[in-house]
Amino acid sequence: MPPIALFIALLLLATPLAQGETDSSRSQPVVSVDFENGVLSPDWKSEGSGNATLVPEGFGAKSLLVTLPDQGSRFVHIPLSAESVRGRRIALSAHVRGENVTRPREPWNGVKVMLKTVAPGGTDYQGLMDLYGTFNWKSCGLITTIPADVTEATLMLGIQDASGKAWFDDVSLLVLGKLRSRPASPPALLPPEKLDRRTDLPRLRGVMYGPQGREEDIRKLAEWGANLIRWQFYWYDGTFPEKRLDLALYDQWLEATMAEVDRMLPLCEQLGIRVLIDLHTPPGATESRQSAIFQKAEYQKKFLEVWEKLARHYKDKPAIWGYDLLNEPAEGSVAPGLLDWHSLADLTAHRVREIDPHRAIIVEPGPYGGWGNLPFFEPIAVPGIVYSIHMYDPLAFTHQGVLDGYPVGVEYPGMIRGVLWNKEKLREILAPVREFQKDYNVPIFVGEFSAIRWAPGDSAACYLRDCIEIFEEYGWDWAYHAFREWHGWNVEVGSVKDDTSPAPVPTTREKELRAGLSKNQSARAVNP
Template sequence: MNLLKVGCLIAVLAAAAGLQGAYVNGELLWEGDFTTREGAARAGKEALEHFRPDAGPDGKGALVFRTRRNTETDWIRIPLPAGKLAGMIQLEAVVSGKDLAPGGRPFWGSKVMLNFQSAGKSRWPETSRNFGTYAWSTAGMAEVIPADAANLGLYLGIQGASGEFRVATVRIYRCVEGREESREIPANPIAAAIPRGPGHGTKYRGVMSGGDLSPEAFRRLADWGVNLIRYQLNPGLNTPKIDLSTREGYLRWIEAEMQRLDEVLKLCRQYDIKAVIDLHAGPGNRISKVSSNEIDTGLDVNTLTEAWRRMAKRYKGNPSIYGYDILNEPVNNRTPSVDLWQQTAERVTSAIRAIDRKTPIIIAAGFSISQFGNFKPLHYENIIYSPHFYEPFAYTHQGVGGAWKIHWRYPGWINGVYWDKEQLRVSMKDAIEFQRKYQVPIFVGEFSVIVRAPGGERYLKDMIELLEEYGWDWTYHAFREWAGWSLEHESTPDGKILSSKDNPRMRVVVEAFRKNRR
């Protein structure tokens, strides 16, 4: 997990008032109804120019945005009353897409996005993006509009991507504490169109490692039935204090980590558990205890390649190795992201294959699951592709890095979208389509939900059922790393995290581990 990249989202959610209970729609503060020409005209000249009669749901109108290439942008900006919207709001938009293809950067695509300036900074919160062709559905988000917000605007359309995007309505509500039981659960046409998996289950089920890799910890994992551990090579987890800012220092750290891993592999063999070697922090000038995996702003590809040459030489032919996970959650901030990471992955893979031709190599498509839409399989054998799933972040990460204040519930309405098992399927759509198109194996290296989240056991059950349906190996995040993710902890109603010998989340995941064949 790359906590630096989710920090902004969590900070927004944590900044909301300290309410307890679910958030629901209160007063309707602003509405853009684009189903009629009159409604589009009220939103301004640009909106009216994009209005098309009969393009919306039920034969009504809608705004239509089209681009032919993923270098094009077609969008509009609608001014919004910042003073009226100050506070916590919930935005819901009724949208549809046709042949939407991702652009070159993770945040390009269809847009339902706010923009405003506050405290000297510009912020761009937006709803999640879907690609491909999908029927009318709701996209939503919650956001805190500061009292000093200036130049508040709503962007609708397509940025740096190709396809067609339609918007029928946008509504902004005051976000308040309450209950949603009376709200009708909507149909999910996007989920209905996603092909189902074969349902044969999977072979490897396990955990992400934390700081405790003792014999007792391995006995515990074996008792649960775990047969896979994703071992973090992570500067923040029990490693010698070495200056990692230089090539020499980073490679010394790799050598120290391999000595530690050698001892871990002895326990893996003893307890019949395979290991993923997860390079959790790449070499560069932004090394920290969390991550330095920014491909275009300092990653030292030469040192990364050398690190993997050394590991491939040491672990070639080791039967306890499940695969080489060459870089955790790679992210690009400036350049067209997929191409640059694709080149890096090809280079590292080539170096490994010159030494070790058989051990599987694990490749993430990028930090965002949507980047599977642009990524191409590598032309080597024994390649496994690896997404991480934490959707919806507003639910799985509520209270991470701040006070326990937000109570989204699962299943339920989260950021204006009803999240249940089928909406989780939608969040996996790009990985599902990638696997079907290229017939490649998938390993989900991380998924989790904070212990405080109401309905966490149901969330984990639904997640695991989907992973099993599509036949994806998986490791839960994480075992004895931080209590907030731990299966050996639970939460009190007021958000305190306590040790636990038994709890609903643990039972769900351990029940899945029992399916492993020893």
């Protein structure tokens, strides 16, 4: 491989934030690569087919070009200090250009900008997604939290499971901010039945549903005992990639989705089911693991307008419980002059509360609503905020046969990638959420949790049971992912992967879900 000129800046970890500063306002680079100067470092390695070289183009004088004439993979990578990222919240970003990069079989392949980490619990790959085809230079990025027990870390650039050309420039890995400061004297925790302080509603237990609604589905959920639907406002049209930048088309989609929900609200009210509006598709959508609202001002402005519109429309609808501001915020890199997710959520919550003083406002910590983000997330000073997380750990179990690198055949409870996963392990990883709840006396809502239906034996049912029991113990509202959506999560479909037909008898997963939902019926019997 021809020499690659690289400049690596390994600096001290991020200093603590001053009061009032955001993660975006103070950060320190672990790695910064601009391809302008320096000499080839023996730490950098290249592997795979094709070629990697410096070329005289990019945002400066040079950029890295990876070329694969035929289907294959080519990586240029360098090891990082595990200590520099261990237990930290990091931002990985790059400028990337593509030419005729074929569409890979999996969305996480194609053009790769990725951080690989190794821990006792296994290897994790955090990288950009859905990067293929021909596109001009664009800024891409992601924000994620690195486990505290990481032993190895590697920065990787290249193309995987595809052919074509990809250029890379201005690659950086930043450590963001610090852990939030826990209050010295947390308030007394309210009992579970009083945690929902915004309304007189009982505990909420239900499912994620949508984007299309059917009367028979709503009636079935009521029969099962559900009292909550987290309704996806999700633009799933197959032609969506070409439409996503058109705000007029976005408005048309939004109006149609609102009409679909409105049509079912009287039935939900009649059956005692509350609805949570979940904005799954923000203006400009999400591509390559980052939402456009963090890249262009027009989309961020539109995001605020959308929530003002939704709040005005639904503020007087009795069946509406609240507003989930953004599903799994994909903050990625934040363009200059735009708000990061915490600041944008804060501003949006204030505007929604001015319009609707009563309904819950659900905020998921970025990125992606993961439970591990709450230690980095400061509470928002708006009445009636509910903090939401999604629970899919360990992914090697819940997403076996779904995500690349997660083969089928993994059982729960049991040893998974060298770690014993059971109910106590679930309780252990959810401890930061429980701490957040206690520290600020705030309600917690588990907006999604699930396990793939083809997990061995009754593993998925055991996982659902353990999750629900923990949520119940802590007084958390919850919604199963998902009801009659993709067959992989459908509890009414059996455990044979290739058989997507409804099971002739209730599955063990359905039984566990219905057992959890039945607590709503018990509560109604006690408090008619």
